[in-house]
Amino acid sequence: MNEVLILNQEEVKEILHLEKAIELVEECYTEFNENKSVIYPAVREIVDEHEGIFGIKSSYLIGDKMIGLKAGGFWKNNMARKQKMNHQSTMVLFNAETGEPTCLLDANHITITRTAAAGAVAAKHLAKKDSQTVAIIGSGVQAKVQLSGLLHQFSIKKVYVYSRATEAAEQWVTELINQGISAENAQEAVVNADIVVTTTPSYTPIVKTSWLKQGAHVNAIGSDTKGKNEVQMDKSIDKVVCDLWEQSSIMGELQHGFAKEFLYAEIGEITGLVKKGRETDEEITMFDSTGISVQDMKVAAYVYKKAKKEGIGQIIKL
Template sequence: MAEIRILTESELRQCVGLSRELHDVIAAGFARLADPDVVMPPVLSMDLPAVNGEVDIKTAWLPGVDNFAIKVSPGFFDNPAKGLPSLNGLMVLLDARTGQVAAVMLDNGYLTDMRTAAAGAVAARFLAPEQVHTAGVIGTGLQARLQIEALLLERKVERVLVWGRDAERAERYAAEQSRVLGIPVSVAETAERLVRESQVVITTTPAREPVIRAQWLHPGLHITAMGSDSPLKNELDPQVLGDADVLIVDRLSQSLERGELRTAVSCGVMQAAIELPELSALCAGHHPGRSSQDQVSVCDLTGTGVQDTAIADYALKRALRQGLGASIIS
């Protein structure tokens, strides 16, 4: 018999949103990844071709964090035709010392959206140049919005450029986000123009062929590629990784399997046995991140269980403090 907190998406939206505090929570989670007691198994990935779906399960046990999350992320891509969102899911939170179920967070992917954007912000905190006049985003979906909103909490940005394959969606993004952010957001003519004019670029697409070419790189540019999270996806020309002065990944083993590194290794631009610093090293103070303002830095994010555990533990504490959610005894 244990008391289990059940939290709905709307309750979670009341207690967790993008903030510097959330970025700190995610950075602290990454910092613990450097601890030898951390346990983060490979993603359990389940392809369901018969229903055009997939399920990813991520988890990480972090020493010193009271609870750990098991995050279930289904993606069912025929859902929109049925009037349902493609992405979905929940997080189960277990007590880190007893394994008892502490909470079930019926977030429909909301916490994943938040922790993904927050990881982008953490990467920018350590890797973006100090002065960011223009931030560019490739893609026009939810993460294209959230990543820029999170970035703006880390750097003072004067304007935003957006580029996407669907020009109409890009126009809509620019119009809406100008209002939301209170700074000019405009559509770049080409991805190349966007990259050349930006100091920070974030790629947020499910592209299977590169959207950024190595020839477009310029001193003082930081790129975060957060779109690729499965072996078929690829947003960066492999030579972008080869040419970067600072190349950081969220988790080396995952990046080699399902991130930009995978393509770079398969093209021979990088070695499979490469040692690269992980975002955890920056968060733990073991790596300086960007060490001069004219370096080109690249961060490849695939999404880790550390982020899920960090945000879910934080969400539970905030929910309890605010008296949100129902308790069930089982």
């Protein structure tokens, strides 16, 4: 019988911290660009009757001899109606040599953390080193962790948050408002920002690129499904970077008529030093994140190995 390690959310949280995730996500981007991993086509489908989006993302880490998948998605009413997270996901890891499952783990914390890490890695290479002002659009789970990721890399002095609603789960925004640093509207948040982060599930643009100041960087995080659109590109951007063109052009910001010839790079080309990141203080840059499977797998492989070594989790025989 085959032994499978089961890791619940608390156990994953105990092992995985943002600082480590930033390091792993940077590595996984570079490794993918160097053909040290393989990403399989992603599934992303709308479940109309339950207002959900179901997806499967899978990949193969050649060096780790691990194949795996993350299944789940985004149910937009979970938090409001059921006090459950809108994002729901689970991962299964397999031994690449035999196909046997090795680990089943909660992936909600993995998704949150690897996405925060993606924003931090992109900003490290594309934003101005002395960035001080951040505009966050949206105030949910990603808004908060994206800010944490940036605080790891930059000396941020001012944060503007613009969101459609201040819900119960968004206490941290109320705190920011009380400190006088929220914005009345998206434009007010964006115009003075060195780094703009969009984190909403919007299907209608909220931010226009013509609002960006010289030298600004945008991390477009929210668009990860066909139809979603947070950023209206009404003024061209000097360097547009994505995580994976095959995904960005279908489910990311770049699905809305953006031609591949205008893409500057995939992020792995920049982390792998094949192409330069930011070169001047004036250029305007943008990173379109759709979330790629090697981010999940790289982080999950680390969690699995550490849990095994430290005797964390439960083993079942399949």
